[in-house]
Amino acid sequence: MRSRYTAFVTENAEYLKRSWHPDYCPDTLEFAADTQWTQLLILDHGEDGNSGHVHFIARFREGAEWFELEEKSRFEKIDDDWKYLAGNTDFRPLSPGRNDACPCGSGRKWKKCCG
Secondary structure, eight states: OHHHHHHHHTTOHHHHHHHBOTTTOOSOOOOOTTEEEEEEEEEEEEEETTEEEEEEEEEEEETTEEEEEEEEEEEEEETTEEEEEEEEEEEEEOOOOTTSBOTTSSSSBGGGTTO
8 A cells, every 4th residue: 555655645646556456547648736645544454365354544635725635445456466456435525733743744843834
């Protein structure tokens, strides 16, 4: 999952298509020009034979607004490579508290950084 996240951050459509299950891969991929990915949190992962799952939260900024994408992804192993099948996703606004750590990763408080 970390490699696919990195591919989204770097807009590496070729890698994303290679890591997608051929039965579910979209014909084209579009990246939002103003999206800045800042953090990936892996909450759970596991495998059972050739089936795998990853539960994660990815944080990102679009313009001045912050969001979280939470997904429970499913994977299938084909020829020793994990291929992304699909996921149940939830997008939501991210509203840090004044004294929470800033989601940009600076290590500073939200109110003293991007807030």
